[in-house]
Amino acid sequence: MKRAIILLIALLIPISAMAGGETKQVLLLGTDDIMRDLTQSAEMSRADAIYVASLSDEGVRLLSIERDYRVSLPDQPDNKLATTTFFGGPELCMDSVNNLLSLELSRYVQISKDTVAEAVNIIGGVSVAIHEDEKPVLRKAMGYIPKQGNDGLYKLNGKLAVGFLSAREDNIDDIESNARRNDRQQRFLSAVMDLVRSKSFDEALGIADKIVPLIKTNLTMADIVGLIRTVQTGKGEFRYARSPITEYSRTQAGLHQVIEVNDMALEIQKVDEFFKE
Numbered sequence: 001m002k003r004a005i006i007l008l009i010a011l012l013i014p015i016s017a018m019a020g021g022e023t024k025q026v027l028l029l030g031t032d033d034i035m036r037d038l039t040q041s042a043e044m045s046r047a048d049a050i051y052v053a054s055l056s057d058e059g060v061r062l063l064s065i066e067r068d069y070r071v072s073l074p075d076q077p078d079n080k081l082a083t084t085t086f087f088g089g090p091e092l093c094m095d096s097v098n099n100l101l102s103l104e105l106s107r108y109v110q111i112s113k114d115t116v117a118e119a120v121n122i123i124g125g126v127s128v129a130i131h132e133d134e135k136p137v138l139r140k141a142m143g144y145i146p147k148q149g150n151d152g153l154y155k156l157n158g159k160l161a162v163g164f165l166s167a168r169e170d171n172i173d174d175i176e177s178n179a180r181r182n183d184r185q186q187r188f189l190s191a192v193m194d195l196v197r198s199k200s201f202d203e204a205l206g207i208a209d210k211i212v213p214l215i216k217t218n219l220t221m222a223d224i225v226g227l228i229r230t231v232q233t234g235k236g237e238f239r240y241a242r243s244p245i246t247e248y249s250r251t252q253a254g255l256h257q258v259i260e261v262n263d264m265a266l267e268i269q270k271v272d273e274f275f276k277e
Contacts, residue, residue, distance in 0.1 A: 062239070
């Protein structure tokens, strides 16, 4: 089954309540559904998209974390970061990201391919930019490219959004392919944030109320209210980066190709600077 790389609803659903300009962070997970038929448990799927969203009155900082990072797992050989949700759910993935990048995440949002299309349709679709050079791979994944609107954007319904977010180039390096997908995902997230800002508070809260049952999260209704108010009243700045930011090497963990940063202390420093800039 095609993997889902889905975070799109992360800014409509809770991150955390903001108070006095305080910055809050949340782990965003898009999981595939490979194990769902066997376990009927979304948390047993692999984390195919891993992000940290940092939200403050200044706006959103979105950090994509490479799924092929090498990590140590309890009672298991070293493996890819993507496998942490299989072995221990979103909690193990969160612990692994904290250990990897010296973060203090305590909250997460997880969504799978099964529920993405429904969630996008609930919000009435999302309009995104599509670059000319990515149309061939998107046409293959989406089936067709919708008509361009007068604003220069392309409005995606749920089914098209799944294709847009999960499309990947098979004829290039895996890490580069991941990077291109991440670029499309952050474009989508930025569009979702703009959509939230365009709604009234009551409208946005009503949408969130319909979407929350579709996801797995440890966030509260107070978090949802705080997120909506912060997105709608903040400056709305959106910045994106991808870890590893610094140089890395490829190595093996069992049968899997993984990556290791050459200078982890420098990587942690650069990640910290990104969140604070």
